[in-house]
Amino acid sequence: MFNYTRRTSSEVQIGTTPMGGVRPIRIQSMANVSTMDTEAAVDQAVRLIEAGAEYVRFTAQGEREALNLGEIRKRLNDLGYTTPLVADIHFNPKAADVAAYQIEKVRINPGNYVDRVKTFSRIEYTDEEYAAEVEKIRKRLLPFLAICKAEHTAIRIGVNHGSLSDRIMSRYGDTPQGMVASCMEFLRICREEEFPNVVISIKASNTVVMVQTVRLLVQTMAAEDMHYPLHLGVTEAGDGEDGRIKSAVGIGTLLSDGIGDTIRVSLSEEPEAEMPVARKLVDYIREREGHEPIEGKLSAGYDPIFPARRISRAIRNIGGGQPPVVISDRTQGSFEMNPSLLPDYLYIGKEDPDNLPDHLPLLVDSHFWKKRPACYPCFIACEAEEMAHFDTEMKFLRINSLELTDRLIELIKADPSVVLVLSTIHRNGVGAQRAAIHRLIDAGCDAPIVLQRDYYEPDPEALQVKAGADLGTLLLDGFGDGILLYNEIGDPVALDNCMFGILQAARVRISKTEYISCPGCGRTLFNLQETIARVKEATSHLKGLKIGIMGCIVNGPGEMADADYGYVGAGRNRISLYKGKACVLKNIPEEEAVERLVALIKENGDWHNE
Structure with a gap:
């Protein structure tokens, strides 16, 4: 749970390439x-x-x-x-x-x-x-x-x-x-x-x-x-x-x-x-192999197989069972945003908040904080004793997992306005953050926790993979009232999109249409990739709707069990459409299927214009 080690499995011989045991993944x-x-x-x-x-x-x-x-x-x-x-x-x-x-x-x-x-x-x-x-x-x-x-x-x-x-x-x-x-x-x-x-x-x-x-x-x-x-x-x-x-x-x-x-x-x-x-x-x-050992133990009552979401107190829209928030790091001075996926807060570091519009919820380093609407101070570990002197409805304490001490836990518990922003510098950051959160739970600390991860990653695909694995693990553990990504050389809008994508993938916050689409195989008798593009073009504004796009019947109806609508291959250039688990239109010509899907969504009252 805390220290990375591979499960011991038996080795299976598969032709010239054995699997399991000590073999590589x-x-x-x-x-x-x-x-x-x-x-x-x-x-x-x-x-x-x-x-x-x-x-x-x-x-x-x-x-x-x-x-x-x-x-x-x-x-x-x-x-x-x-x-x-x-x-x-x-x-x-x-x-x-x-x-x-x-x-x-x-x-x-x-x-x-x-x-x-x-x-x-x-x-x-x-x-x-x-x-x-x-x-x-x-x-x-x-x-x-x-x-x-x-x-x-x-x-x-x-x-x-x-x-x-x-x-x-x-x-x-x-x-x-x-x-x-x-x-x-x-x-x-x-x-x-x-x-x-x-x-x-x-x-x-x-x-x-x-x-x-x-x-x-x-x-x-x-x-x-x-x-x-x-x-x-x-x-x-x-x-x-x-x-x-x-x-x-x-x-x-x-x-x-x-x-x-x-x-x-x-x-x-x-x-x-x-x-x-x-x-x-x-x-x-x-990369985690052979990392420095992490001292950690599961908190009392925690179920690692079917974890419940950690109980935290609500401070404004953070914690208390509310969907996790997205905090966008804008310390590099860019304030461009995707209007479809607006972050909940902007962290601006040492930037003067008076230089920004009043309506933007801002996080500012404590020494640059000004008492104004929707502006909240951020403290680091060595400033934690000062938090009590700031009169504001919400404040943020930014620490890495190694800085968590009994004294810090006391200070966090004593101030009901503190949101903890937990980062890590450990090679096994997931294990270190897990250990810190379990320690907070056992200490009776119910402060909301924002999960932060920092990267230096020029490759957008690699960033998606790393952040998805790191933050997704903790979100599926039931942890996290918010997330914050920092990439020293990254585009902040791309980071925002990535964060919303991670929350949706972990099923803790839905912010866009969800598509359940298979990769296709030799059973698929229509152009799956072109079809997905056409379905997305027609429906991507339907936030929260789940649409399955499946190449064939093998897994289609089952994998779409929680989808609202389904588009499933039924034969060469033929499509069947589903509402939930029920097949409502069979063997439609492929060239008509997207239009008929849109009509089906409209008939059932799930359509709205962009």
């Missing part, structure tokens, strides 16, 4: 071309491998596609590429059997390997009936495991939030417990059959659900002495900045816990674009 991606287009598949695999992919996955809808994976494997071998290939199987156990003869690894989905197609129907099972359904899984899985043993093929048991079976949903609901139960049914069979060559993934598009579920799975496996390696990913993360931030929040949180042996950053872009994002995230987390 692997990065991978999935092709989005047809598996039957051998030339395109080989070309894309080569591009992915050259971009850094250590495993390349292809969809295999049926036995024909599964068989052609062998030809793709042969062509790549002839070109000198031995990177392992993975088959992605849904609904078709026979295709999994065929694929296991062709390539190094096969992914199966417990939600649709044997269980009937998801209908969102509630079915009541007696214990005997439920056990009989699990026995059906065993009978179908055993021949597959026998092939994999003989061929030295690894498998991934890949649970998706969006494709839990009706059987699991009926007993456990749409919950982390249900996802873990679905996974454990298959793991127990693998162990009983002495098949150890297993990797697990358990994914969701909701970062809160994804993180809670993986943590619960790790705990459940440990209780049964299982140590299988884990594949991490946020499904349907989207594209652009939002997709990168959402992936960094979900994957980065678990990597910060030492969990994860391979990752995929799922972007609705060309798959090669995923590689640098994944590499930056893994390399950034690995």
Whole structure:
């Protein structure tokens, strides 16, 4: 929780590239071309491998596609590429059997390997009936495991939030417990059959659900002495900045816990674009290895798997269960802003507040503070004793985690107007900030806490990855009444956008339309990237609305379970539209679908003009 160390997992042999154990965290991606287009598949695999992919996955809808994976494997071998290939199987156990003869690894989905197609129907099972359904899984899985043993093929048991079976949903609901139960049914069979060559993934598009579920799975496996390696990913993360931030929040949180042996950053872009994002995230987390030890202990009653939000007192619009605020550092003198994402406060340091408009809420260093509307003093640790002499409804104390002392805690508790701005200079900043916050909780300090992180990062993508992982981890821990980012060479407007993106990805503050969009694969029969751009152009002003854009039916309705509207591929150039979980328009021509989606939103009263 406080000191970074990787979870000890078992090693799994996947062709020439083993995973788990002491092996490095692997990065991978999935092709989005047809598996039957051998030339395109080989070309894309080569591009992915050259971009850094250590495993390349292809969809295999049926036995024909599964068989052609062998030809793709042969062509790549002839070109000198031995990177392992993975088959992605849904609904078709026979295709999994065929694929296991062709390539190094096969992914199966417990939600649709044997269980009937998801209908969102509630079915009541007696214990005997439920056990009989699990026995059906065993009978179908055993021949597959026998092939994999003989061929030295690894498998991934890949649970998706969006494709839990009706059987699991009926007993456990749409919950982390249900996802873990679905996974454990298959793991127990693998162990009983002495098949150890297993990797697990358990994914969701909701970062809160994804993180809670993986943590619960790790705990459940440990209780049964299982140590299988884990594949991490946020499904349907989207594209652009939002997709990168959402992936960094979900994957980065678990990597910060030492969990994860391979990752995929799922972007609705060309798959090669995923590689640098994944590499930056893994390399950034690995910088924590061998850090100075952090003394910390969990506060009383804290649940690390299902954490509740820390209780803090309200000071104006900060704390007290209100959405976290965004504080924008403007000490470099730029006051340009994005009118769609205005920060709640501006920190101006030593700037004279009289030089700025009265309506801007300002944070000013204490020695330059003036008593005027919406202007609040900021103190540093050595000035903390002076705070009591400032008559103002709100004041800020800026400290790094190493400066937190018992005396400072006393001063913070004694002044109900203090907001703590907590930064860090530790190499494992997440662990250091965690330790400080747990210490404050145990001391009975309920002051609001603004989480601050400082960077020197010229690469916008790297900044999104680092800040998403650092701040997202603490927000998903239930901490943070506000956030503040500083980048010595950064654009403050870009930093503001990044902060709002992190809060939305962590699901603690919604400030724009949310798009749940998959990366596409060989099952997608329309131009996903162009479609996402058209949907965004038409709907990006609908703040708070959630719209799913899915390439096919495999995970579509499930992953969109909490979406307001859905746009799902239904066949070649055909689209179905959803309102919530209900399919309301089927097989619409692709060229009409965005217009019909807008009409559907208007019909249901969720439209407003820009």
